[in-house]
Amino acid sequence: MDTQVLEPQKKQAEDFLPLLGTDYLELYVGNAKQAAHFYKTAFGFQSLAYQGLETGSRDKVSYVLRQGKITLVLTTPLNSSHPINDHLRKHGDGIKVYAITVNDASKSYLETTSRGGISFMEPTTIEDKDGKIVISGIRTYGDTVNLFVERKNYHGVFLPGYRKWESSFNPEDVGLKFVDHAVGNVELGAMNKWVEYYEKVMGFYNLITFDDSDISTEYSALMSKVVSNGNGYIKFPINEPAAGKKKSQIEEYIEFYEGPGVQHLALATDNIIHTVSELRKRGVEFLSVPGYYYDELLERVGKIDEDVEILRALDILVDKDEEGYLLQIFTKPLEDRPTLFFEIIERKGARSFGKGNFKALFEAIEREQDLRGNL
Ligand code: FE2
Numbered sequence: 001m002d003t004q005v006l007e008p009q010k011k012q013a014e015d016f017l018p019l020l021g022t023d024y025l026e027l028y029v030g031n032a033k034q035a036a037h038f039y040k041t042a043f044g045f046q047s048l049a050y051q052g053l054e055t056g057s058r059d060k061v062s063y064v065l066r067q068g069k070i071t072l073v074l075t076t077p078l079n080s081s082h083p084i085n086d087h088l089r090k091h092g093d094g095i096k097v098y099a100i101t102v103n104d105a106s107k108s109y110l111e112t113t114s115r116g117g118i119s120f121m122e123p124t125t126i127e128d129k130d131g132k133i134v135i136s137g138i139r140t141y142g143d144t145v146n147l148f149v150e151r152k153n154y155h156g157v158f159l160p161g162y163r164k165w166e167s168s169f170n171p172e173d174v175g176l177k178f179v180d181h182a183v184g185n186v187e188l189g190a191m192n193k194w195v196e197y198y199e200k201v202m203g204f205y206n207l208i209t210f211d212d213s214d215i216s217t218e219y220s221a222l223m224s225k226v227v228s229n230g231n232g233y234i235k236f237p238i239n240e241p242a243a244g245k246k247k248s249q250i251e252e253y254i255e256f257y258e259g260p261g262v263q264h265l266a267l268a269t270d271n272i273i274h275t276v277s278e279l280r281k282r283g284v285e286f287l288s289v290p291g292y293y294y295d296e297l298l299e300r301v302g303k304i305d306e307d308v309e310i311l312r313a314l315d316i317l318v319d320k321d322e323e324g325y326l327l328q329i330f331t332k333p334l335e336d337r338p339t340l341f342f343e344i345i346e347r348k349g350a351r352s353f354g355k356g357n358f359k360a361l362f363e364a365i366e367r368e369q370d371l372r373g374n375l
Pocket of ligand 1: 181183264266343353
């Protein structure tokens with residue numbers, strides 16, 4: 001297949017759906033209390049808000065954590081009949097909701113559903129003493145949903161129904177700032193359908209395309225298209241497996257998540273050496289790359305501000321494009337099913353996604369896949 005890497009286009013998407021940024025990510029998890037401890041201790045998230053039995057929520061509990069502009073909501077059902085159990089039984093822990101802040105959640109719902117967006121939640125107003133929030137939402141790949149959150153008339157800590165979560169245990173943050181992108185894995189042949197969905201329903205445009213000649217190793221391959229909204233605040237790469245000698249990492253994900261879903265969240269930092277050093281101290285495990293990667297690094301990317309020996313010690317990858325360079329590293333899966341992981345990324349001008357690292361990276365993923373008996 002021909003290599004087809006489109007240059008990032010400056011084309012403005014239609015602005016029928018102005019998006020103000022990522023609002024929050026909600027994960028359905030088996031034990032929110034313990035997951036919250038993990039994301040605080042290991043990743044430096046801060047306690048923000050809580051709802052559960054003590055706030056009158058009788059059937060589910062949610063812990064809200066924040067670092068920089070990144071907000072995670074960890075939710076667990078409190079009884080066996082709650083519908084969230086179906087999601088957990090099927091997928092294990094994973095991202096259910098990618099919520100986006102908008103000025104007008106009712107208009108966002110109308111604009112998207114009238115263009116073919118599959119309704120998940122009609123505009124719903126929730127209120128408490130701190131004001132009101134309007135939320136609406138549409139479905140996307142698998143059981144994942146995109147919510148539109150209108151919070152301009154709300155002054156509370158998170159959403160109505162939550163109270164501030166005061167904790168005596170507050171590990172320092174690690175310098176994570178915002179969500180750079182969120183990647184979805186979909187089945188073979190479904191990538192274009194979801195790219196078109198985002199183009200048609202949300203007015204996104206196709207920023208970059210990678211085909212299997214860009215992203216292949218001896219054993220497996222994948223294809224990926226990145227869709228972005230007009231202002232670039234929201235970027236969703238969408239991967240599908242491509243034919244290879246062995247099972248691709250995307251197929252492994254889909255097998256264990258039992259369907260399409262969010263594969264990784266890329267979290268931005270402006271000091272990746274500090275962030276990754278801290279994360280390692282706290283026990284976060286990362287994919288490692290072979291030593292020769294660093295022997296050839298400067299030849300490939302040219303002069304960089306960072307000391308290559310420090311990058312080598314931390315397993316941080318570097319790639320460049322026409323506009324600058326970026327540094328990135330990938331955690332191992334965050335749970336027992338080999339599904340969701342995080343990327344830590346620092347951009348120094350580059351707006352791309354680390355194409356030059358794909359081969360080294362996927363070989364590292366395959367070593368892990370092989371250990372799991374899934375290659
Ligand atoms: Fe990524």
